Amino acid sequence: MEHGKLIEETVKMLVLSPLLDLVGFYTPPFRFRTGTPAKFELDDGKEILKGCIDALVFQDQFWAVFVEAKRTSVSEN
Numbered sequence: 140m141e142h143g144k145l146i147e148e149t150v151k152m153l154v155l156s157p158l159l160d161l162v163g164f165y166t167p168p169f170r171f172r173t174g175t176p177a178k179f180e181l182d183d184g185k186e187i188l189k190g191c192i193d194a195l196v197f198q199d200q201f202w203a204v205f206v207e208a209k210r211t212s213v214s215e216n
Contacts, residue, residue: 155194164196164203171196 145153165171175192196203 151193159194159196169196169198 159165159171163169172195173193175195177190177192179188180186181188192204194204
């Protein structure tokens, strides 16, 4: 940190990856995906947000989704 901000990929490697490994989400019966496309429609039905889920872990009916949040704004018109 003394040399500047950490980029997103570094944070994922240092924090998220070891946690997923610790809880066993990289091994069967779980399945792991990255960069999964996602689309969210807001309650008003007018605004659609598109992006990718950084980490998606699933097994049959169990889903653990890790959604990234960035500074942004949504139009209120």
